[in-house]
Amino acid sequence: MxxxxxxxxxxxxxxxxxxxxxxALTGARQKIANYPGVTVERKAGHASFADxxxxxxxxxxxxxxxxxxxxxxxxxxxxVLGQQAGERRPDALVVVVDAANLDNHLCFALELIALxxxxxxxxxxxxxxxxxxxxxxxxILSRELGVPVVPTVAVRKRGLTDLLAAxxxxxxxxxxxxxxxxxxxxxxxxxxxxxxxxxxxxxxxxTPVRRWTAQVDAVVLHPALGFxxxxxxxxxxxxxxxxxxxxxxxxxxxxxxxLQEAVTAALPDGFLRGLIIEGVLGGVGSVIVFLPQILxxxxxxxxxxxxxxxxxxxxxxxxxxxxxxxxxxxxxxxLSSFACAVPGIMATRAIPDAKDRxxxxxxAPLMTCSARLPVYTLIIGAxxxxxxxxxxxxxxxxxxxxxxxxxxxxxxxxxxxxxxxxVAKGNAAGFMMEMPRYQWxxxxxxxxxxxxxxxxxxxxxxxxxxxxxxxxxxxxxxxxVPTDSTESQxxxxxxxxxxxxxxxxxxxxxxxxxxxxxxxxxMAAREVAVSALATANAIEAGDDEEAMAQSLSERLQGRWxxxxxxxxxxxxxxxxxxxSTIAITRRETNGWKWPLFMVGYLFAxxxxxxxxxxxxxxxxxxx
Amino acid sequence: xxxxxxxAKLGIAVRISRIDWDHMSHDEGRRLREFGLMEGIEVTxxxxxxxxxxxxxxxxxxxxxxxIRARQAAMIEVxxxxx
Numbered sequence: 001m002x003x004x005x006x007x008x009x010x011x012x013x014x015x016x017x018x019x020x021x022x023x024a025l026t027g028a029r030q031k032i033a034n035y036p037g038v039t040v041e042r043k044a045g046h047a048s049f050a051d052x053x054x055x056x057x058x059x060x061x062x063x064x065x066x067x068x069x070x071x072x073x074x075x076x077x078x079x080v081l082g083q084q085a086g087e088r089r090p091d092a093l094v095v096v097v098d099a100a101n102l103d104n105h106l107c108f109a110l111e112l113i114a115l116x117x118x119x120x121x122x123x124x125x126x127x128x129x130x131x132x133x134x135x136x137x138x139x140i141l142s143r144e145l146g147v148p149v150v151p152t153v154a155v156r157k158r159g160l161t162d163l164l165a166a167x168x169x170x171x172x173x174x175x176x177x178x179x180x181x182x183x184x185x186x187x188x189x190x191x192x193x194x195x196x197x198x199x200x201x202x203x204x205x206x207t208p209v210r211r212w213t214a215q216v217d218a219v220v221l222h223p224a225l226g227f228x229x230x231x232x233x234x235x236x237x238x239x240x241x242x243x244x245x246x247x248x249x250x251x252x253x254x255x256x257x258x259l260q261e262a263v264t265a266a267l268p269d270g271f272l273r274g275l276i277i278e279g280v281l282g283g284v285g286s287v288i289v290f291l292p293q294i295l296x297x298x299x300x301x302x303x304x305x306x307x308x309x310x311x312x313x314x315x316x317x318x319x320x321x322x323x324x325x326x327x328x329x330x331x332x333x334x335l336s337s338f339a340c341a342v343p344g345i346m347a348t349r350a351i352p353d354a355k356d357r358x359x360x361x362x363x364a365p366l367m368t369c370s371a372r373l374p375v376y377t378l379i380i381g382a383x384x385x386x387x388x389x390x391x392x393x394x395x396x397x398x399x400x401x402x403x404x405x406x407x408x409x410x411x412x413x414x415x416x417x418x419x420x421x422x423v424a425k426g427n428a429a430g431f432m433m434e435m436p437r438y439q440w441x442x443x444x445x446x447x448x449x450x451x452x453x454x455x456x457x458x459x460x461x462x463x464x465x466x467x468x469x470x471x472x473x474x475x476x477x478x479x480x481v482p483t484d485s486t487e488s489q490x491x492x493x494x495x496x497x498x499x500x501x502x503x504x505x506x507x508x509x510x511x512x513x514x515x516x517x518x519x520x521x522x523m524a525a526r527e528v529a530v531s532a533l534a535t536a537n538a539i540e541a542g543d544d545e546e547a548m549a550q551s552l553s554e555r556l557q558g559r560w561x562x563x564x565x566x567x568x569x570x571x572x573x574x575x576x577x578x579x580s581t582i583a584i585t586r587r588e589t590n591g592w593k594w595p596l597f598m599v600g601y602l603f604a605x606x607x608x609x610x611x612x613x614x615x616x617x618x619x620x621x622x623x
Numbered sequence: 624x625x626x627x628x629x630x631a632k633l634g635i636a637v638r639i640s641r642i643d644w645d646h647m648s649h650d651e652g653r654r655l656r657e658f659g660l661m662e663g664i665e666v667t668x669x670x671x672x673x674x675x676x677x678x679x680x681x682x683x684x685x686x687x688x689x690x691i692r693a694r695q696a697a698m699i700e701v702x703x704x705x706x
Contacts, residue, residue, distance in 0.1 A: 104658070217670065221669075226673060319676025319679070
């Protein structure tokens with residue numbers, strides 16, 4: 001009789017629909033954190049029994065057995081065995097199995113049931129099994145397994161009340177009964193045979209599988225056509241990031257301008273007004289503006305994952321990735337890195353081979369993350385004409401953006417090739433994964449995930465970016481330039497003087513004082529480069545109304561040559577400018593060796609790339 | 624020499640007659656068994672490679688599809704299914 005809230009763990013194979021069930025049970029009441037000491041995500045949430053008693057739910061990483069093959073599978077094992085530091089052993093298990101894949105999923109279920117904890121099996125995605133022509137009898141399954149079996153369709157919220165009632169019952173009867181001695185684990189083969197026999201017994205009828213998904217796969221996984229489709233999807237994704245974000249960006253800009261006017265009207269001229277208008281609204285606002293683009297990018301990635309296409313993409317990419325010593329497994333973390341390298345690097349824990357994983361971590365920052373988008377957008381908007389390429393519907397600006405993404409990818413492949421032959425030498429990486437069935441993405445699941453990403457971005461904007469922008473504004477505003485001096489305020493300030501020192505180093509690759517100034521705070525987060533440029537420009541404009549009226553990109557056009565702008569873009573393709581990425585690399589590789597290596601090689605690449613771009617552009621008369 | 628899974632014809636079910644467990648790592652072998660790839664099981668190779676590569680290989684095992692590399696498929700001997 002414990003008064004504590006019972007903890008129930010959701011556990012099962014990958015692709016069993018665990019996350020959907022978790023979302024359906026907890027709604028948006030979720031908390032994502034890390035298990036102490038490891039960077040495996042701990043997803044927890046709250047729900048309540050029918051009579052209102054609360055319970056806490058933990059969603060464990062998908063796993064095939066209690067013998068882990070990767071760090072996240074190890075967490076699953078340790079939690080269910082009660083060996084995970086800082087985590088109480090769950091009071092009950094909900095084993096989630098895919099109704100259409102019992103043969104396979106029952107193996108892990110049998111292993112888990114043998115642990116002797118109160119256990120309920122959720123026979124999930126029963127609707128898809130029916131679609132595939134399967135008729136199952138949960139009662140027979142329950143008798144064979146010796147635990148309650150509850151049919152669920154997580155995405156339609158079917159069976160959830162029954163599931164929780166069964167869990168409640170299992171915990172109660174466990175308390176009154178003597179605990180069964182856990183049976184010794186049977187061999188792989190014996191386990192499979194038993195799973196198969198049980199699955200056969202519970203299957204009442206089975207019509208041949210409907211094969212429309214096979215027809216889709218015949219096209220999507222076609223060696224040549226499938227690859228073209230993948231490229232086309234990526235291209236649409238990057239064009240979409242541009243085209244669909246225009247209107248919402250306009251609204252946000254309008255809102256910030258209105259706020260600035262309101263503050264101007266309400267406050268007298270002075271320190272506070274300057275801080276709010278130039279520092280807070282100018283700086284943070286210039287980053288918030290990119291929320292629509294980041295959300296569009298994440299939406300694409302989430303949809304590709306939810307439909308089951310992402311694994312097809314991994315299949316198509318495996319051949320290329322194998323040539324540079326990686327595996328298709330690495331494609332998913334790398335694609336996530338297009339949104340942000342931090343979750344991307346965390347997603348590498350699903351890669352079983354240590355050297356394969358290390359290489360993927362080291363090249364993840366080369367994928368163009370969303371934090372670079374603000375920088376790219378600003379510079380492209382200012383320097384690349386908004387016209388179409390030769391009368392086609394392909395926009396020149398979108399094309400340049402695509403080119404920048406491509407440079408990062410090609411750079412990453414070359415770096416991987418070199419690393420796998422030098423510092424990360426090892427056996428050819430393996431590639432084994434399950435191909436999920438196609439599914440309609442569930443708006444609710446996609447919505448929750450999208451909201452979580454937006455929140456992370458806004459929190460970053462509200463903390464790291466806010467603080468660095470304010471700090472930079474202070475450094476730029478003081479000391480005040482004497483009225484009789486010919487120097488500008490920016491050059492005279494503390495930040496301006498530091499930048500002048502850095503300028504000596506970056507002048508050969510075409511960087512001017514503005515850029516040197518923006519590079520320092522951009523170490524905190526790349527997008528700060530934009531707010532730094534905005535803040536510096538706002539301060540320099542001062543009370544000059546004409547200069548204030550000019551947009552940032554108009555001002556940049558007057559101050560930078562095209563060669564400098566291109567070099568700045570090339571720099572950002574490679575530069576390791578994000579402290580969070582360095583920190584997560586340190587945690588994932590357990591030391592400073594690899595993050596320092598990463599920072600070193602990326603800075604060297606960035607310097608070389610910017611230099612080559614600048615000198616080439618100057619040679620073509622763009623200097 | 625029995626035919627191996629890496630050269631099996633796509634779309635035609637075959638029965639696994641022998642797997643060379645000794646020539647793969649412990650983890651590789653275990654993951655294959657977790658996918659249900661064992662002696663006596665029927666599998667259907669479905670898709671192979673992309674562009675210029677013959678890797679990887681997608682297989683149907685029962686109602687599940689899994690992806691493995693050609694290197695592992697080369698260690699799996701197959702025989703025609705009983706008519």
